[in-house]
Amino acid sequence: MKNYLLLLLLIVLNHQVEAQRIEYDIFNNLEYESKEKDYSAYLKKDVFDNIIFSDSNGNELTFHEDYLEQEYENLVGDKEQEMDFFRYLIYRYRFESGYKASFDINISNEVIIEDNRNNRIEFGTDIFGYPTYEEKRNETEISIKRDVSGNLEYISGKEQAFLKKDIFGKWNYSDSSGNEFEFGKPAWRMLKKTYVSEEKILLFLLKNFLH
Template sequence: MKRHLLILVLITVSIQSFSQNIDTDIFNNLTYESQDRLYKSYFKRNIFGDLIFSDNRSNEVTLKKEYIELKYGHLSDNSQEKNDVFINMIYQYRKDKNYKVTYSIDIFNKIVIEDNRNGKIEIGKDFFGNETYNENVDGESKSIERNFNGALEYKANNENAILEKDSFNKWTYKDSFGNELKFSSKTWNRFINNFGTEENIFHYLINEFLHL
């Protein structure tokens, strides 16, 4: 499930490779058809204001209206941002099949992501306003939180990782696979430009080096 979370956090796909085949129907819904016409997908808004991605491989992603408002503010029908989200979903799910996931907001203002593969993710805030991340897949729990020193810690049943800053403002990533990466200020600034937040960078590093 970890890969499916990042799709709506990061815009990392080459837009040009997909955007040429995207059309808008008379209801302002987006449609896509691959050049070989074997893959088709759709991005539609329902009467409740939710956006729903679906394709001819029986995948379905539902973005509830409250989630859209919290995450994006507003995704207007003609916005480039809406196109970008659609393109990322095409890239993410075009090789998957029968996957269904819903992004919503609960009564505690937490982001809740639940799928049909026994996966659930909750993203909220701790007492100090720091982001918290809790994932449960088939009974296996994973979490990301900040410790009292400001470092980001990832904990799971058989693995862990940490992203911390030293007294010289240099960031280091370490994990239970024995990986240790130190980043120069220039590299770190590029990460921030690409990923936006320290939490997003940590997710990326975990997926790249701990979840190969």
């Protein structure tokens, strides 16, 4: 999953973060100070080639080397991309306080994001190449995954939803709120054209019917 969303935000960010106030220090790390001098931020590389974002609000985000290589290809060493990444982090966390998070890759090549607010996100692919997603927010666990038949299931606490393909090749949606839909081939082709993957179709259905 490549993080190209930065490109969509840069036009806005360039107007909100004064580019002339971001510069490299003598150690080749990035630093920023607001015009009012009431906020400062830093983007530094440690001895393990991890990148650490920190600021005067007590926020600290650690992006491990493996995560950067997988999710932000060619970021390290490209000064323009590093600058854009730094601008995004300033924009995203300037009004946060005391937030700490780690972005890493585990031995199964899954992305692991954990923070100091008892949140954890884990996503990757299963042995069949299907995307998997698991999330924990406080005491609620959320997961989207495939069963052995390739059907999709969503679980969030007591909420559940399923996107299944029957023996006739038709896809069906059902959830714990009592919604049930069967998609004919024309309707399914339209959904696939719009959302591309079954996972994104499921997210669309969840947003509009379960939540």
